[in-house]
Amino acid sequence: MSYIGIEEDIRLIKAVPSERQLTYEKMEFFCFIHFTVNTFTGSEWGDGKEDVSIFNPTELDARLWVKTAKDAGMKGLILTCKHHDGFCLWPSKYTEHSVKNSPYKNGKGDIVREVSEACKEFGLKFGIYLSPWDRNNSSYGKGKEYDDYYVNQLTELLTEYGELYTIWLDGACGEGANGKIQKYDWNRYYKVMRELQPNAVISISGPDVRWCGNEAGEVRESEWSVVAKDMTDPSITAELSQHEDNEEFRDRPLDETQSDLGSRERLKNEKELVWYPAETDVSIRPGWFYHEEEDNKVRSFENLKDIYLKSVGGNTALLLNIPPMKNGKIHEKDMAILKRLGEFINDTFKNNLLKNALIKTVPEHDCRGNSPDMMRTDDYNTYFMNKEGDNKLLIEIKFDECKKLNYLVLKEAITFSQRVEKFNVYFNDESGKKIKIFEGTTIGYKRIIDLKGTKTDNLTIEIEDSRVAPVMSFVGVY
CATH class of the missing domain: 3.20.20.80 (Glycosidases)
Structure with a gap:
């Protein structure tokens, strides 16, 4: 859109x-x-x-x-x-x-x-x-x-x-x-x-x-x-x-x-x-x-x-x-x-919990038909790019069990410039209630978010605004 x-x-x-x-x-x-x-x-x-x-x-x-x-x-x-x-x-x-x-x-x-x-x-x-x-x-x-x-x-x-x-x-x-x-x-x-x-x-x-x-x-x-x-x-x-x-x-x-x-x-x-x-x-x-x-x-x-x-x-x-x-x-x-x-x-930052977690996005695939698995690797050769004009992205992470989460690392594929303008991080508690952990603006080369030891089996990153379309290269959960 x-x-x-x-x-x-x-x-x-x-x-x-x-x-x-x-x-x-x-x-x-x-x-x-x-x-x-x-x-x-x-x-x-x-x-x-x-x-x-x-x-x-x-x-x-x-x-x-x-x-x-x-x-x-x-x-x-x-x-x-x-x-x-x-x-x-x-x-x-x-x-x-x-x-x-x-x-x-x-x-x-x-x-x-x-x-x-x-x-x-x-x-x-x-x-x-x-x-x-x-x-x-x-x-x-x-x-x-x-x-x-x-x-x-x-x-x-x-x-x-x-x-x-x-x-x-x-x-x-x-x-x-x-x-x-x-x-x-x-x-x-x-x-x-x-x-x-x-x-x-x-x-x-x-x-x-x-x-x-x-x-x-x-x-x-x-x-x-x-x-x-x-x-x-x-x-x-x-x-x-x-x-x-x-x-x-x-x-x-x-x-x-x-x-x-x-x-x-x-x-x-x-x-x-x-x-x-x-x-x-x-x-x-x-x-x-x-x-x-x-x-x-x-x-x-x-x-x-x-x-x-x-x-x-x-x-x-x-x-x-x-x-x-x-x-x-x-x-x-x-x-x-x-x-x-x-x-x-x-x-x-040695053990990325995302490696063994389920990751889904909205949209489900990027503009080239790639899955969100592209964001598991910290490499600019792999990235998830929305189609031009689609400036929002939802990234949903599901772990196999409840985890203690200390830090979230987000990286844009800056080879395509810096684009993200606004994003939120939240999780759903046992009752399904949406709880916001962090509200941010820019990401750029790297953003480290302190999750303060939150215990949960899920995590959601919601990119609300970006320039043209977000291009994410890496997501890490530690």
Whole structure:
């Protein structure tokens, strides 16, 4: 049955993810490693005047960093190769403010290489962060001269450390020693990135992945991946992402004026739309770099579990920061909590109860004649697609006996864009009474619904509204 507004919805669903974006979204959960001279000075933002002799992490083991990330259930790791202080964790040819002039391994160390090789060993993908603001370099604020310097260092990182899955950029920008502010040549930077690492997403101050809007682990109730193209403008994304280590943004709730980025109403007058998924970035500690005085302020397992369920389960990826100590190790408290988080993720979503349940839908078959069994497999090659104009879908699940249900996982086939606008989850009690468990809006890449241990032998997902027609790729009950 057709509905009013289908023509406009057809326009909205033309925005779909690129291959690099699709690969990124499937990773779901990864970590940030913030480590530089700031770790030794106790600051969050260095000024570029630090003596490189202070940098000597005598017990640094990159394999331990990567193993900690893997134990937590993460699929990738991003290293702060250079923060705003300008100190490089690799022996860059273009500056003396580098690990090559530090006591670490008598100046022979290359932490970027150590981490990239450890990632290969443990099967994690590797990403880099290179601050656009270098407070140590005298050419900052001089236009092309500084851009040349930045591109040279960028080229080193993009050509000498294997394949990268992301190049993470913030918009950090301030007044240099010469009293000038650098106007970054973003398009030039992007061109180099695309040429040298075509499979890597350019995140935050970039065209592939956007910041969720806060550092508190908060996620919008309705998180859309289809947004207006002007949101990818580097001048806009850079301004929004000047948040890292900024007290104004730490634990700041979502700005209500930005709570809606992709509704029909929001996009009705936008001529160009793009696929621009969100990333939730948050630190396991109050700061992004390690500070001994924060050892009793590490996020709890329950808090991290909640952030994981709401971010990865709310159509965003989760980037969790883990800051190593001065000796180069990760604090045992952080490691223990992360290991517990990984065990929770693995144990909770290991056994999909839908595999042995009866599943029926209304309509009974999709537009190609396929049965709802297509939704048992978590694969974009299998999906259940309503015919165009039929924007509602009822999914009924019947178990062979009463089960205790903890979580429901729903995934759209985002290769066909993001479509679901409104859905409900409910079950029928023994008397046949319909009891609503959850009322939601968007699904997108993934939605995790807390079923709160409901005991029942049935479950129903009712998609009430979607753009053109829903295309569901996966349903999981745990």
